[in-house]
Ligand SMILES: Nc1ncnc2c1ncn2[C@@H]1O[C@H](COP(=O)(O)OP(=O)(O)OP(=O)(O)O)[C@@H](O)[C@H]1O
């Protein structure tokens with residue numbers, strides 16, 4: 001099979017939502033206490049975040065509003081109260097003395113939303129610093145895609161949807177959550193692209209830095225892809241999926257997940273996070289019967305399950321009839337994509353150039369899912 005390079009895509013000029021925020025500013029540390037500063041800088045390093053430092057209240061006041069997070073030491077609290085910086089969310093005070101009852105009152109007067117003490121609050125501060133550095137607005141919308149039967153077209157649709165998202169200017173990640181699938185990188189034609197695959201990530205736990213994850217994963221133009229490799233199939237532990245999904249959601253606008261039909265613990269994590277899950281059903285009687293079984297299970301695990309009926313329809317079975325038989329809303333009816341099998345065999349992604357029935361469905365679906373005013 002001779003494979004060609006992935007074509008360069010032009011970004012769609014219309015972004016579904018507000019422009020991607022620029023890099024967030026640095027968290028601000030306010031203290032003249034060298035020991036506390038050392039501790040906070042160490043926590044910043046643990047979070048992978050560079051911080052600004054203000055050694056007095058006057059310089060803190062100047063940087064106060066622009067910083068994504070302010071962590072102030074109690075050593076400068078009285079000076080800060082006098083400097084009266086503007087009210088803003090995301091101010092944390094690090095206390096020195098657990099018995100100092102007045103600290104709470106003074107903390108309120110500078111608008112602090114929390115008073116914490118070290119070392120107890122170390123991991124909490126690391127998380128807050130990492131969150132601030134990744135401050136990218138609301139979490140990404142997650143869309144799951146599952147086949148109503150084997151070979152239904154779920155992986156193709158998930159890939160086409162993610163390409164449509166990237167084409168529309170959304171920061172998009174495509175996640176292959178089907179350990180027994182062939183690997184979504186083969187659908188994209190990105191099997192030779194360098195970057196991490198699931199086998200290196202199945203040990204993930206707790207908090208994963210979203211920006212670092214994005215950088216480590218293969219990029220296919222603007223699309224970030226988390227796929228399997230050609231090694232033996234492994235399962236994804238629920239903790240690993242939870243950690244990776246949370247990181248992806250913090251750093252993207254749209255996460256599209258190709259789900260297995262046999263729902264495992266990792267797929268349950270995804271289904272619970274999906275805004276919408278698409279059940280792909282070929283327009284055939286037996287496929288509909290099989291999809292009914294998948295739907296029974298999946299509908300218990302996800303908030304909004306919709307049917308995408310895929311052509312051809314050998315007996316003319318209508319999309320509405322399929323959806324009605326399944327008792328689910330119809331997300332769309334996609335005609336067979338001309339020449340798709342050959343395209344995939346050549347290692348070219350579906351919906352090349354953003355044309356054809358699949359691309360049209362995906363772009364309409366995304367516009368409905370993420371109306372402009374709501375997407376950011
Ligand atoms: N929109 C489409 N139009 C025409 N043919 C399609 C379409 N989608 C999928 N196919 C055909 O179906 C085949 C299987 O598609 P795909 O791998 O996406 O299915 P799947 O549901 O992910 O299967 P699996 O059960 O292996 O996960 C493709 O190789 C292609 O030949």
Ligand SMILES: [Mg+2]
Nearest residue numbers: 154155178181
């Ligand atoms: Mg598949």
